Amino acid sequence: MALSDILGQAKPIELLKKSAAAGRVASAYLFHGLSGIGKRQTALNFAKALNCAQPVSTAGQTDACDACPSCRKINAGVHPDVITIEPAKDVIKIDEIRQLIETLSLSAFEGRFKIAIVDEAHLMNDRAANAFLKCLEEPPAQSVIILVSSSPERLPDTVRSRCLAVAFKPLSAAQVEGILKTRLASDAVPGASARGRKKTTAHDININTARLARLSMGRPGLALKGELPGAGGEDFINILSRMASGVTQPSWEDKAAMASFLDQMELFLRDLLVMKATGQPGLLLDPEFEKQLSQLARYVPEEVIIETYSNMNKVRGALVYNPNKAIIWNYMACLALKLNINKIAPKGF
Numbered sequence: 321m322a323l324s325d326i327l328g329q330a331k332p333i334e335l336l337k338k339s340a341a342a343g344r345v346a347s348a349y350l351f352h353g354l355s356g357i358g359k360r361q362t363a364l365n366f367a368k369a370l371n372c373a374q375p376v377s378t379a380g381q382t383d384a385c386d387a388c389p390s391c392r393k394i395n396a397g398v399h400p401d402v403i404t405i406e407p408a409k410d411v412i413k414i415d416e417i418r419q420l421i422e423t424l425s426l427s428a429f430e431g432r433f434k435i436a437i438v439d440e441a442h443l444m445n446d447r448a449a450n451a452f453l454k455c456l457e458e459p460p461a462q463s464v465i466i467l468v469s470s471s472p473e474r475l476p477d478t479v480r481s482r483c484l485a486v487a488f489k490p491l492s493a494a495q496v497e498g499i500l501k502t503r504l505a506s507d508a509v510p511g512a513s514a515r516g517r518k519k520t521t522a523h524d525i526n527i528n529t530a531r532l533a534r535l536s537m538g539r540p541g542l543a544l545k546g547e548l549p550g551a552g553g554e555d556f557i558n559i560l561s562r563m564a565s566g567v568t569q570p571s572w573e574d575k576a577a578m579a580s581f582l583d584q585m586e587l588f589l590r591d592l593l594v595m596k597a598t599g600q601p602g603l604l605l606d607p608e609f610e611k612q613l614s615q616l617a618r619y620v621p622e623e624v625i626i627e628t629y630s631n632m633n634k635v636r637g638a639l640v641y642n643p644n645k646a647i648i649w650n651y652m653a654c655l656a657l658k659l660n661i662n663k664i665a666p667k668g669f
Contacts (some may be wrong), residue, residue: 321395322376322384323365326358327499328491328538333362335486337381340369345433346484347459350441352472353488356541362488363437363466367402368394370464371431390431401431407443410575410640414447421451424460434463441467442474449476456482474640490538499540500529534605535587556584557612563653564662570649575639578648582636585652588613589629592659596622619660628655 323333332351339345351359368384368391369375376383384391393399403423405416420436428434438444444452456479459465467483469475491499536543559571559581572578591604596617601610632655635648656662 321361321365322386323362323369324383326362326365328495329358329362329488332486332488334381336362336366337369337383340366340375341377341380341382345370345464347463348456348465348467348483350467350469350472350475350480350483350485351488352469352485354490354539355470356536356539356543356545357488357490358541359468359470359488360437360439361541363468364394364402364404366466367399367433367435367437367464370433370435371399371401399431400429401433402435402437404437404439406439410443412438412441412444412448414445414451417444417448417451417455421455424455424463424465428462432462434460435466436463437466437468439468440470442469442471444475449479453478453482491540492538493533496536496538496540496543497529497533500532500543503544531606537605556581556588557609560656560661563649563656566653568646568650568653570645572645572649575642578645579636579639581652582632582639585632586629586636589625589632592616592620593622593625593629596620596625616659616661624658628659631655 323337326333349363351363353359365384368386369382371390371394372384373388373390374385376385386395390399394402397404403420405412405420420438424434424436426434438452453476456465465483467475467479472480472485532543562571572581587606588609591606591609592613594603595601595610595613599617601607601614604610604613632652635651638648
């Protein structure tokens with residue numbers, strides 16, 4: 321895959337290809353936007369374009385060939401001049417940043433640039449961010465740093481101001497559906513050893529991709545990884561019912577389960593507001609809850625839905641601080657009661 325293969329991000333891709341062609345490459349970039357829209361993949365493809373042994377240049381734009389030894393090594397994650405850092409347990413620590421800075425200080429082994437890609441860069445702790453700032457202030461020669469973040473506001477201002485910001489936008493529903501159809505079609509063909517496995521039909525693919533495209537809200541990466549809200553609808557309803565019935569023991573096993581519930585709650589509140597305002601089920605992102613949403617829309621004022629959404633986002637922001645599960649559970653139960661979920665829980669859920 322090359323930069324030209326990234327769908328739905330025409331402006332960022334054009335900027336990067338033109339800068340590669342002109343040789344005007346910034347020392348540091350900040351790729352920001354929602355999760356699952358191609359930021360990390362674009363960073364890797366930009367690294368390929370910068371270090372490609374046989375770059376493809378047309379109309380003042382340069383892209384990777386995706387076939388030379390350099391491109392193949394980056395695809396395999398073994399290129400000595402391309403370093404990637406990912407958070408471990410939701411944090412990037414100072415030791416990782418120190419090691420990265422030391423590596424960037426060395427001359428490139430094979431390519432023209434030493435390239436560092438820091439995924440979810442906003443998860444650097446304070447010490448790591450402060451250490452990284454020194455590298456941004458005095459970047460090593462022939463180095464390119466790419467910070468990838470879905471929450472750039474959590475990065476220190478001093479870090480953001482020293483990076484060239486490149487904004488990524490959610491994809492259109494048609495673009496997401498096209499990506500998913502291509503992937504599902506290739507995955508659906510049984511191999512020689514897959515005896516007895518039912519082949520997925522084109523009709524099945526169309527139904528699945530249409531629903532996933534709606535749920536993704538422009539984020540095909542989340543759909544492909546199975547991380548979309550709505551995938552665990554039954555679990556969400558069970559938890560909401562327990563909250564509405566006054567159960568005080570949290571059902572969540574860990575922070576990831578809490579985050580998944582909040583993602584589903586965000587989708588649920590969005591559809592509830594749409595149902596309240598329009599009464600049109602066809603506009604719902606997740607029609608699975610049409611019955612419950614229709615019932616709730618009769619009871620809940622719009623301003624309560626909006627206020628609940630705002631308060632829920634505050635809870636989501638608190639997850640980075642490892643909050644007490646019981647406190648979050650009880651607070652969300654209070655929000656559920658404000659939505660009058662207890663009125664319909666016995667029969668609606």
